[in-house]
Amino acid sequence: GDSVTQMEGPVTLSEEAFLTINCTYTATGYPSLFWYVQYPGEGLQLLLKATKADDKGSNKGFEATYRKETTSFHLEKGSVQVSDSAVYFCALSSANQAGTALIFGKGTTLSVSS
Amino acid sequence: DTGVSQNPRHKITKRGQNVTFRCDPISEHNRLYWYRQTLGQGPEFLTYFQNEAQLEKSRLLSDRFSAERPKGSFSTLEIQRTEQGDSAMYLCASSLETRGTEAFFGQGTRLTVV
Numbered sequence: 443g444d445s446v447t448q449m450e451g452p453v454t455l456s457e458e459a460f461l462t463i464n465c466t467y468t469a470t471g472y473p474s475l476f477w478y479v480q481y482p483g484e485g486l487q488l489l490l491k492a493t494k495a496d497d498k499g500s501n502k503g504f505e506a507t508y509r510k511e512t513t514s515f516h517l518e519k520g521s522v523q524v525s526d527s528a529v530y531f532c533a534l535s536s537a538n539q540a541g542t543a544l545i546f547g548k549g550t551t552l553s554v555s556s
Numbered sequence: 557d558t559g560v561s562q563n564p565r566h567k568i569t570k571r572g573q574n575v576t577f578r579c580d581p582i583s584e585h586n587r588l589y590w591y592r593q594t595l596g597q598g599p600e601f602l603t604y605f606q607n608e609a610q611l612e613k614s615r616l617l618s619d620r621f622s623a624e625r626p627k628g629s630f631s632t633l634e635i636q637r638t639e640q641g642d643s644a645m646y647l648c649a650s651s652l653e654t655r656g657t658e659a660f661f662g663q664g665t666r667l668t669v670v
Contacts, residue, residue: 446598476658478661484663485560485647485661485662485663485664486599486647486649486661487661488658488659488660491658531598531599533598543589543601543604543612544589544591544599544601544649544659545601546598546599546600547598548596548597548598549596549597549598
C-alpha cells in the first residue's frame with residue numbers, strides 16, 4: 443500500500459543553519475504531497491503542499507519540490523529560526539485512497555538553538 | 557475563524573469504561589476524518605465521512621469503536637470497553653471535496669486509559 447518514509451530525528455541545528463528533512467513516498471498513481479507542522483501544544487498545521495510532479499510548495503521560507511523520478515518531497519529552509527522548532531510530518535493523499543485521507547510519515551523533530 | 561474544534565481536550569478513564577469524543581468541523585467542509593496518533597508516530601487514519609455517510613473505516617477501527625456524523629455536521633467517536641492500548645491522541649480533520657485540498661486539523665483529544 444501507499445506509504446511515506448521520512449528521516450528520523452531529532453534534528454538539532456543552530457539558528458541560521460540550513461535545514462533538510464528527507465521524505466520519500468510509495469504510491470500508485472499521482473498523489474498530492476504535503477508537509478504538516480506541529481508546534482508544541484498545538485494542532486497540526488499545513489506548511490506547504492504540491493499536487494503534481496515538479497511543483498514546488500513554499501511557505502514561511504520552507505520549500506519542497508515534488509520529484510516523481512525519485513519519489514521524494516524533501517523539506518528545505520535556508521536559515522532556520524528558534525521559532526521553527528517543531529515536529530514536521532510529510533504526508534501524501536492518494537487518488538486511490540478513500541476520501542483522499544492522508545498517509546503520514548512518523549514525523550521529524552526539529553530543535554533550533556540560538 | 558472557528559477552525560476545527562475538539563472536545564474534550566483531555567480525558568482520563570479507567571479501563572473498561574466507555575468514552576465519547578466530539579468534533580466540530582469547519583462549517584462548509586463536507587469531509588471529516590478521524591485519526592489516531594501515538595507517541596513518536598504520525599497520525600493514522602481511522603475513518604472518514606462525506607456529509608453524514610461514513611464511507612470508509614480503517615482496520616485499526618475495532619468493533620469497540622464507533623463514529624457518527626448526524627446531519628453531516630459535528631461528529632462523535634465512541635470507544636467502548638476502553639483498553640490501555642487505546643491511550644493516544646485522537647485527531648479530527650475536515651476538508652472540502654476537492655483532490656489535493658488541505659485538511660484542517662483540530663487540536664485533538666488526548667485519551668489516557670488507566
